[in-house]
Amino acid sequence: RELAFVFFPKVRELGERHLAVARVRRELLAAIRLQLEESGAPPSAPSLLALLESALELWRTQRALLGPLHPNCAESLHEVGASIGGLLARAPRALFARYPGVWDTPAAASHAQRHALELHRGIAALYSNEGLLPQSVE
Numbered sequence: 001r002e003l004a005f006v007f008f009p010k011v012r013e014l015g016e017r018h019l020a021v022a023r024v025r026r027e028l029l030a031a032i033r034l035q036l037e038e039s040g041a042p043p044s045a046p047s048l049l050a051l052l053e054s055a056l057e058l059w060r061t062q063r064a065l066l067g068p069l070h071p072n073c074a075e076s077l078h079e080v081g082a083s084i085g086g087l088l089a090r091a092p093r094a095l096f097a098r099y100p101g102v103w104d105t106p107a108a109a110s111h112a113q114r115h116a117l118e119l120h121r122g123i124a125a126l127y128s129n130e131g132l133l134p135q136s137v138e
Contacts, residue, residue: 016061025055025057029055045090048087049095052095053098059080068123074120074127080112088113
């Protein structure tokens, strides 16, 4: 919450695709993941929505600045797919309400989840022989 208080005004000032904004988004994702792991409880809808929004915006920035086949894009795409899957399983209405006209049906959200995970696997496969990215089973 403290990070968000400082972070979101800076996003408006610097712009969504600024490298500093991407860096903070990565830190935010790591902090949310750590909090979820330490709690041991299933992720809440607000946590999953925060993960999804941060991962989606981070991926958009990475794709623009690093290119669509960069290994960091694979990590962010995995986070996008996993977050959508978690929301579909635990709080689909929250997902549909947050992304009206985009992912506002189970079919549209499932398609986005599959697509994100397929892109993740494809990019990860490019780097798997070098040991840069772990192969995910999702």
